[in-house]
Amino acid sequence: MRVLAICGSLRAASLNRKLLRVAAEVAPEGMAVEEAPIGGIPIFDEDIEAKGLPDSVAGLRERCFAADALLFVTPEYNYGVPGGLKNAVDWLSRRVEGKQPFAGKPCAMMGASGGMGGTIRAQLQLRQSLQLLGALTMPGPEVFVTQANGRFDADGNLTDAPTRAAVEKLMAAFGQWIARMKG
Template sequence: MTRIIGLSGSLRAGSHNKQLLETAARNAPDGVEIEVFDGLAELPLYNEDLDGESVPAAAAALREAVAGADAVLIATPEYNGSTPGGLKNAIDWLSRPFGAGAIKEKPVAVIGTAFGQYGGVWAHDETRKALGIAGGAVVEEAKVSVPNSLGRFAELHPADDAEVAAQVAQVVRQLVDTTKQPVAA
């Protein structure tokens, strides 16, 4: 079984990006399990003083979830042309301890949707950059940026949009291929 942990850059309950992760889970191939981690809103801002022998419970849970996964799939919107603060904070927690963080050498892909005409491309690029610096093994070719989220998904879950569901499924296959875990065809 290949385990992928999904992280949403949007903390909203009705987030279209969280729905993209749900779409990935619904369309995962046999032998692949995708679990969406819901604890990013509870993470304190990264502070090295908090990152000692007694790590905050939310940070420990995030690190454990990522460490226990074979890969990470991030779906994020774009806030002010960049990565949402909550997601960047999660990456900071995952990057520590320096050189041995839970994200180190973990295959990771970034997808997402945003209101604008480019679907959050800037945020996706910035997120990939931060993940690479943090030690993640970014799968550069595994990407989807869906524009016009408010219109496109106003009355349709991304899983019910055949084009988007196929694109997300392709990203999952690309991500799984990098884990070198055997998966049923």
Template sequence: MKIIALSGALRRASYNTALLRAAAELAPDGVTLELRTLHGIPLYDGDVEAQGVPEAVTTLREAIRAADGLLISTPEYNNSIPGVLKNGLDWLSRPSGEGAKLFGARPTALIGATPGGFGTVQAQDAMLSVLRTFGCDCWFGGRLMLSHASAAFDADGKLTEEKVLNQLRSFVAGFAAHIARRKQP
């Protein structure tokens, strides 16, 4: 089973990218998490789209299309979705109707990490509106919203907090089981 692990952050030392790296290490046997970022995707502009969908968008779209599921890790900026993540999703939904074709019924799960005290509750809730529009099969079997992320990672970006490691391991296993159930005839 292959899951695309999409980071909603661009920063090299992003807690969300680090959280996805840890998820990949904790994935059950037979499950591969392939980390992807939004690097190289320009700001959405209809004039750019008229020239053709950028290669970075097409590459990410094809990776998602070839995967069994999508795990998105989102930061929370100003109580909502980071602009870079929303922009990437907007591009993936272009041309019109592509969002439903790409994401429709695709098993999708959300996690997030933030240095703040409230986790990524509002960003994840805001993401649901977008994912609902796409028709994703959102998995709600678990929620992982890591607050005070700086205390959970070491200086090298490795997740070290045992409680969070266990939560993440359980989350990834649960999401993989959800995907497996959907694949059964």
């Protein structure tokens, strides 16, 4: 089972990229989690699209279509989805030859933030967009890592046992969700 993970933070040492690595570590047997970077994607522009998809977008689309499922790991910026992630979703949502990669694709999400609310609002916005696009978004469990700065050590390792357990629970449920949606 191939899961393509998309991190909404562009920063190499982001809390969400660290959380994504934990998800890959605790993924159930038979599930491979691979990150797809979104940093090189240009801002969506129909004039650019009319000339053909940029290579960065075309490559991401191919990887999304090839994956069995998508895992989104997102921070929350100003009560919402980060611009880079929203931009990637906007590019991917475009129909090429009548197809877009979210339709019928099992998806899950989680996120980490330094604040008290975790990424509740960002995940809600992302969930709404994905549902509109026909993604099969897993209803739960949900992972909203609050005060995430204190949950990782200086080397980026998750040190908080309850957070690790929550990610393990999400990934186990995601494996079941994918099997059920693909079955």
